[in-house]
Amino acid sequence: MHAGRFTQGSTMRHVLVMSLTSAVGLIAIFFVDFLSLMYVAWLGSTEKTAAINFASIVLFFLISTNIAMMIAISALTSRALGAGHRGEARRLAGSGVALGTALGLLLAALAFPFLGAILSGLGAQGETATIARRYLEIVLPTNPLLAAGMAYSAVLRAAGDARRAMWVTLSGGIATAILDPVLIFGLRLDVTGAAISVLLSRLIFVAVGYRGAVAKHDLVGRPSLAALAGDCKPLARIALPAVLTNLATPAANAVLARVMANYGVAAVAASGVIDRVVPLAFGGVFALSGAIGPVLGQNWGARLFPRMHRVLDDALICTLVYVTA
Template sequence: MTHRPEAPAVPAPSRDLAPRFLTGSLFRHVFVMASTAAIGLVAVFAVDLINLFYISRLGEKEIAAAIGFAGVVGFFQISLAIGLTIGITAVVSRKIGAGQRDEARRLAVHSLLLMTAICAVVGSGSVPFLHPMLRALGASGETERLAARYLAITVHSLPLLGLGMAAAALLRAAGDARRAMNVTLSAAFVTAALDPVLIFGAGLGLDGAAIAALVSRCVLAGVGLYGVMRVHRMLGPVERRWLARDARALATVAGPAVLTNFATPVAAAFVTHSIAQFGASAVAGQAIVDRVTPVAFGLVYALSGAVGPVLAQNLGARQYDRVRQGFRDSLVFMVLAVGVAWGGLALGQGLIVRAFSAEGQAAQLIHAFCTWLAPGFFFIGALFVAQAAFNNLGRPLWSTGLNWARATLGTIPFAWWGSRYGPVGVVAGQMLGAVVFGSLSMWFAFRLMRGLGRHTGTATPATSPTPQVPEAGCVPLPQAAEAGALAPLVHVETRH
């Protein structure tokens, strides 16, 4: 008989890890989680937008274009961290919802260790490849040199960014949306304060923006860890004998989520490459649109991560009707958020063009996006909500497949066709692909909801000290938020 290690001793559970989403209005839970997460996200992206505003005031299009190219490279790295946080939120939320608080603490501390190690390898390991990556995107000359210089300063701080994001994910998993919001707000305020001082006051220009980003990531990690360690006491002791097992549980959701998130920067890279052929002004215009978009649609960007704990906790408690209602309420919330954002962009497009001194193709691209391309976010928002359901309710590979299909079949041919009509045509083609695959994602999501809970597997007692790990090719139904489960569609087999 194989000896199995006993669960490590941990402090007595506190009230902070009590599941918070099993009762009450689901729309309110979705609204609170999404709006508080959006405040933090919008603050970060608004500072990024302000950063570009300061850079544009230097009067050099090459610098603004360099920020655009550097943003695409950084997007790949940040997408890795986002995918890992999706896995962290799913597995820890499920344990909290099931009342397995000791296991939630152990998973939390191991998740932070894994996040830090992976981000350190990816961040510092990318330095030798910065110039080849930038040239592949279409950067050249002074623009390439400036972008590489900016990234050479920021990539080494990726572990700090990942650590702060993971801490915020743990706080959301515990239901503390306000403190998770404060993590990102603190970093945003630091960046907002340092940017003008370093860019203009110290005369450092683009280097000043990079240094400000580095300092803000230190603050992000520090504030996040304080909330996790001191306020909620969510971290148990590190147990090496459980580390590999917990890594597999995390990878079950985080692996597909990372692959899913990589699809988006791949699509962004192709779009940037397509726009680069029209010159630095077009790339600068795309950089402005890329930074205005998450500020305007912050609620939509926040929704996919914010709704995850709501769905996962109710799935852990096997309250399937509340899972379905939570999904429907998320869609209603998304439609309202996109409508308000589109109206704001349409009314404020002239101000955006003047604020960033956009001319020529850059101004044309901004006007087109704010007027008639922004409504495409109804379908991008639908894709985000569907992915939250896939990642937390049993089909993370659906999310991966559909996102990659959108990034390839839904982007490359459409953007290539649109490039005949200039940079606006490229973005319009990308949005048309989002319409197709956003609609397809919703069809799959509603199919997932209809099948949820029709069959039941062998339940694992809530006090079980041992996390279930799926056999190769099998998904244990009770461990829904780690591996996921759609009962009618999976082969159910648990390891005993």
Template sequence: MATSAPVKTLQGKFVEGSIMRHVVNMTATGSIGLIAVFVVDVLNLLYISRLGRHELAAAVGYASTLLFFHTSVSIGLSIAVTATVSRAIGSGDYPLARQFAASSLYLIGGISTFLVIVTYPFLASLLALLGAQGETAQLATRFCQFILPSIPLLGFGMATSALLRSVGDGKRAMFVTLGAAFATALLDPLFIFGFGLGLDGAAIANICARCVMAFVGFYAVLKVHHLYAKPSKEVFQRGAKAFASIGVPAILTNVATPVGNAAVTTAIAAYGDQAVAGWAVVSRLIPMAFAGLFALSGAVGPILGQNLGAKRFDRLRQTMRDSLKFTLIYVSVAWFLLAISSHLIARAFDAHGMAEDVIVFFCVFIAGSFLFNGSLFVANAAFNNLGYPLYSTVLNWGRATIGVIPFVYFGGLWFGARGVMAGYGLGVVGFGIASVWLCFHVLKKIEHRTQPDL
């Protein structure tokens, strides 16, 4: 993987210039990539559903639930990549940044491969635990047998995208996800319908997309930025320690979100299939409407990491302030657009009765609560990159349990399906406020610890 090309001089792009400009640029490029991935996921399910067998769509659902665990691991490890490499870049230690980058690729490749080897023999049993039965279970197992060996490619793609964000190259980081999305969009119909491979074709297209993702990422990291140098034993051990201290809590943090969503699904199921259908639309609407917030949590990490490495505490505080301002503006615009188009959205999904009521109620009243969700996302990114990843784990699990279960239970008990949605929105308010307060407290603590004379 080493390259003989002349080594470029890395620069801490985020330690100077307008913080808000950095936040907006990095978030914009990240949003485009995320939206493309979300759209392709919807198209993928649409293609499968058009094969006319409900077992196929159900098999993809079960397989996706199982494979999400491996995706969460890759996401958590990519957070550790950003934290370690961006901090080294900000401090001006470019040789260390390159060695950390190489260490991260070794570790992600090794960990993801190990998880594949451990999981593969037990696919059928794991899918049975999720509730898959009969032909659906067989189809889901076959789909996973195709997809699972490509997990290391997904890990490499996410790691290289994180490395590109760490050096401030948001455009090429966007190309990594866009490349995978375009490959899936082109190959899915070709393999599923053109070659008549059905579900197997969807799996093969997915693998090809991950190959594209890894290739684009490695090209940009190795050939464009030359962000690779064989690590010494000491640096590799430091990198492994950082992965353990940041990656594990980050993985646990990511797993919390589907737990909270499952609690909402369970609560709203008491009000019938139409209510569940409305929630299903809402759960797909959220990542599309608030992709900017998800991208912001990835964008703010390298900005904080570089400025922490450079000990620019004034810019750390400004990064948080500007990120929160961006969150307020973004949510306000998204909420307004959702509210005025709520009935159009319901009609687009052919929602009637309770389903329409759930969708419209979310768009008009609950969407605004994502101001606090966004604040929590930003704070979690800060904790992961400032060396306090357990804070993000505790806050996210608190939100997914204490901030969801009692709120949706009593909301449903008192006000029905609307109450469940209201509980889902209200439960995050306290955690959003607490996360912002705690984040600024951590920044102050770090500054005093680094500069004892203060």
């Protein structure tokens, strides 16, 4: 594949292809997340439905950090590819995957001992808190897998392989859609089944990402300690502001959950349903905001600044069409 495929051809086409493939994956995830909550709701327990919502809020904080690392990896790797520096791109991708996975592991390890206190702070009590904690005890340790899979997806997008990046996301969603009813109802594992489904889907997620980024494109180098130390600063320079931005949503959700908890578990459960319906409507906008990063990055690396302006203009046009349709 040409190192700088986004540096030539129609900028609108690049924006549309990257956005549409990203939207397919994102909307699939949002829809499957909605289905998972619906399956749990079919168990007939408001406490279980509310517990999943509380657990999701905790996980959202970690996912926001993973997304920030994904943005940093995509930006730096695409810029290096745009400049024609494949070796540098492999080094940055390798460092990004390693550091992102390590950070995902660290955050999960730090949060694990305090799950009870965290859930209590959100307003979870009694059986609801117990169910949420049991769910998190299975899902939280898989955060490094999610971080690695997201990093591999970022590398694929940086290379312009929108189709494989889409399948990384879709694979996890499809796996969850199949496993959830089997484990929750077929094997009668209830909420534990939903948690095991997440674990297995994340294994598939990271495996598909590895196959595309490493086995197919060979774009993830084996990082040395010197490379990790040197690449940590540029990655952090992009990831830290992104983290602060991304944490706004889970922080707001946490405050809302705490307020809703005062009105009982039914209110928390209902809030969880709403939180899963809204992203389905705005999945295209969410996808667009992240999809243009690699397009901008490659053109930045190639010093094609007029094309960067066109990319932003095209993205704005797409956004206006989407929200007014």
